[in-house]
Amino acid sequence: MKKRMIVISGGGTGGHIYPGIAIARAIQKLEPNAEIHFVGTASGLEGKILPREGFPLHFIASGKLNVKSPLQKIKTLLKIPYGLVQSLSLLLHLKPDYVIGVGGYASGPFVLAASLAGFKTAIWEPNAMPGMANRLLARFVDKCFVVFEDAKKYLKNSVVIQAGMPVRQEIEDAIHESHKDDKFHLLAFGGSQGSRVLNICLSEAIKQGGEWLSDLAVVHQLGSADFQSVSEKYQGASCPVDLHEFIFDMPKYYKWADIILSRGGASSIAEAAAFGIIPIIVPLPAADDHQQKNAETLVVRNAGRMILQKDLTPERLISEVQSLRQDKALRDEMVQNIKSLYVPQAAIKIAKEILQ
Numbered sequence: 001m002k003k004r005m006i007v008i009s010g011g012g013t014g015g016h017i018y019p020g021i022a023i024a025r026a027i028q029k030l031e032p033n034a035e036i037h038f039v040g041t042a043s044g045l046e047g048k049i050l051p052r053e054g055f056p057l058h059f060i061a062s063g064k065l066n067v068k069s070p071l072q073k074i075k076t077l078l079k080i081p082y083g084l085v086q087s088l089s090l091l092l093h094l095k096p097d098y099v100i101g102v103g104g105y106a107s108g109p110f111v112l113a114a115s116l117a118g119f120k121t122a123i124w125e126p127n128a129m130p131g132m133a134n135r136l137l138a139r140f141v142d143k144c145f146v147v148f149e150d151a152k153k154y155l156k157n158s159v160v161i162q163a164g165m166p167v168r169q170e171i172e173d174a175i176h177e178s179h180k181d182d183k184f185h186l187l188a189f190g191g192s193q194g195s196r197v198l199n200i201c202l203s204e205a206i207k208q209g210g211e212w213l214s215d216l217a218v219v220h221q222l223g224s225a226d227f228q229s230v231s232e233k234y235q236g237a238s239c240p241v242d243l244h245e246f247i248f249d250m251p252k253y254y255k256w257a258d259i260i261l262s263r264g265g266a267s268s269i270a271e272a273a274a275f276g277i278i279p280i281i282v283p284l285p286a287a288d289d290h291q292q293k294n295a296e297t298l299v300v301r302n303a304g305r306m307i308l309q310k311d312l313t314p315e316r317l318i319s320e321v322q323s324l325r326q327d328k329a330l331r332d333e334m335v336q337n338i339k340s341l342y343v344p345q346a347a348i349k350i351a352k353e354i355l356q
Helices: 014-030 046-053 070-094 107-116 132-137 149-154 169-174 196-208 227-233 250-256 266-275 290-299 314-325 328-339 346-355
Strands: 005-009 035-040 057-059 098-101 121-125 143-146 160-162 184-189 216-221 241-244 259-262 278-281
Touching (some): 005 014, 005 070, 014 046, 035 046, 035 070, 098 346, 107 121, 121 346, 143 149, 149 160, 196 216, 196 227, 196 314, 227 241, 259 266, 278 290, 278 328, 314 328
Parallel strands (some): 005 035, 098 121, 121 143, 143 160, 216 241, 259 278
């Protein structure tokens, strides 16, 4: 039997990379002799994460189009033709049986080149409001996979499958475990690269002190850019604070957490749903407000809280934490509501669709 070649394109942040890894692992589980390659950009986190996972990684030129800066748009537009040529060259070399784009800078040019060259293609869209690249790609690919039902209406394709969020096997394996103690646990992270806004707000809220810190324990992923400066703000904190530049073993901390403070990436929301953890979401402002729309899907279901970035202050954050902490009945209800959004075995479902 011919060994099948699958190429997964995309990256930039953990929110694109880890679902791609989950799909890759699911393919390997169903077809152990399948060969899986990733395509990304040199500027993304894939260069750090994927070598640890053992997958071959190829780089192409690409960048952000959905930005306000005209200069950034021009730089990206100049890269796209070169990225398409690189993509075509790589496709002719690898001759994949299937290409799936999981979002991020490399996904657009590589999936487009694969589709135009006649290869089988699909995209996976994590957000309730699809990004510009996937809205365009949907017209060219064979299939679209989505997390949120709301996304279907934006994708012009006859085959749109609501498959859910592919989470890593270690997430699936750990969701029934719990490591809690008598403290109230807050896990904070601003995505795989950190968030200066969240870092500053939380550190200032803790620096203020007060009753809200009683029996509170915090784990905070800061990202590399702010690690040194924000770490200094935590000196003398009157509650336990465990600081990390990057967390590779997220299941360990999901099992520990009672609530999460994070951005509104679909991957973070899905992992919170898998573990039944209430998120306080501060959406990253963007041209299409896709993170805000993700957060709104939780708020209307009473499955999470949202603070817009313009409204985020240490006082507002403390208020949200305390309102959840002091009402156990509300927390129990919200835990059940967010758990109901979790779709188990999403990666296997997508892998089956690809392999068939």
